Amino acid sequence: MASAPRLKIDGGIPTQPGQVIEAATALEHNGYDGGWTAEHSHDPFLPLLLAAEHTSRLELGTNIAVAFARSPMIVANIGWDLQTYSQGRFNLGLGTQIRPHIEKRFSMPWSHPAPRMREFVAALQAIWSAWRDGTRLRFEGDFYTHKIMTPMFTPEPQPYGVPKVFLAAVGTAMSELCGEVADGHLGHPMVSLRYLTEVTMPALLRGVARSGRDRGDFEVLAEVMVATGENDAELAAAIxxxxxxxxxYGSTPAYRKVLDLHGWGDLQTELRRLSLAGEWDTMGSLIDDEILSAFAVVGPVDDIASGLRARCAGVVDRVQPIFFAASRDCVNAALKAFRR
Known part of the structure; x- marks a missing residue:
């Protein structure tokens, strides 16, 4: 009988340029499968060029880059170049962000996030098709239009294919869309195993089925919070x-649906109230052991690899652990079972 596919292990790549090379090479040396950047205070794409230059095996991706802060043409161009330079190792991970950030931080339009994201991905594929296959670019949608592509603006051919597109999703509508139009799903840390199995995966599979593909054609990544330490004091601080x-996370209305599934919806209201008052320490005290264990793998270093497998194996394809207050040596020790 065929064995189940191996659970891939991924790590984070910092976006400060001066830290990228050391972090990316360490991930590859320690047997990680992939390294991902996030869009916070620095550009998420630029670090991956450095990471690609100094690694040879590690998959590289954005988790996430904000789609609606950019046009599909800009993203298509960046994705093509990173795919070329990394020799086929780039995964394009996109997310919507939320309306206030799109309108007030990026000064870009916001409307109908799921239909807009569907069209964004379709526009990417149309542009890449024009570059790869020489098809005429004639993309006209409700949100994006791309109808000019001359030889001067067409990048050189490359043999690695187009990047895989991953979409971040929590709600059912975006998850179904992800399963239908993307190559993979990027999970959020504020998702319990129960929510993943009862809500997210069924929605993803409905989308995958609608696209005419099988589950094996689609990759699911889970981000999982981890609290561990090499002694009792470090473990307590991580907890x-x-x-x-x-x-x-729980104070954000977007994740109330996750808490509701567990019967903890009223907690979101209280956390929201405390967040507006700046009562951050008080907020943390409301997360009891049951809630903690629903969203995080907690325990001594030697228990973490098995805890991650118990949470993820057979459900998702790859896991990106998020460690709190842990040294690099502690993280490496906790994940030694995943090394090649």
Whole structure:
């Protein structure tokens, strides 16, 4: 009988340019399968050029880049170049962000996020098709239009194919869309195993089926919070940090649906109230052990690899652990079972 596919292990790549090379090479040396950047205070794409130059095997991706802060043409061009330079190792991970950030931070239009994201991905594929296959670019949608592509603006051919597109999704509508139009799903840390299996995966599979593909054609990544330490004091500090992070996520209305599934919806209201008052420490104290264990793998270093497998194996294809207050040596020790 064929064995189940191996659970891939991914790590984060910092976006500060001076830290990228050391972090990316360490991930590859320690047997990680992939390294991902996130769009916070620095550009998420630029670091991956450095990472590609200094690694040879590691998959590289954005988790996430904000789609609606850019046009499909800009993203298509960046994705093509990173795919070429990395020799086929680039995964394009996109997310919507939320309306206030799109309109007030990026000064870009916001409307109908799921239909807009569907069209964004379709526009990417149309542009890449024009470059790869020489098809005429005639993309006209409700949100994006791309109808000019001359030889001067067409990048050189490359043999690696187009990047895989991953979409971040929590709600059912975006998850179904992800399963239908993307190559993979990027999960959020504020998703419990129960929510993943009862809500996210069924929605993804409905989308995959609608696209005419099989589950094996689609990759699912879970981000999982981890609280561990090499001694009791480090573990205790990590647990406090994890409680605060869960409380921060829980204060956001977008994740109330996750708490509702567990019967913890009223907690979101209280966390929201406390966040507006700046009561961050108090918020963390409301995350009891049951809630903590629903969203994080907690325990001594030697228990973390098995805990991650128990949470993810057979459900998702790859996991990106998020450690709190842990040294690099601690992280490496906790994940040694995943090394090649």
């Amino acid at each position: 406090v940090a994890a409680r605060k992070q869960i409380a921060f």
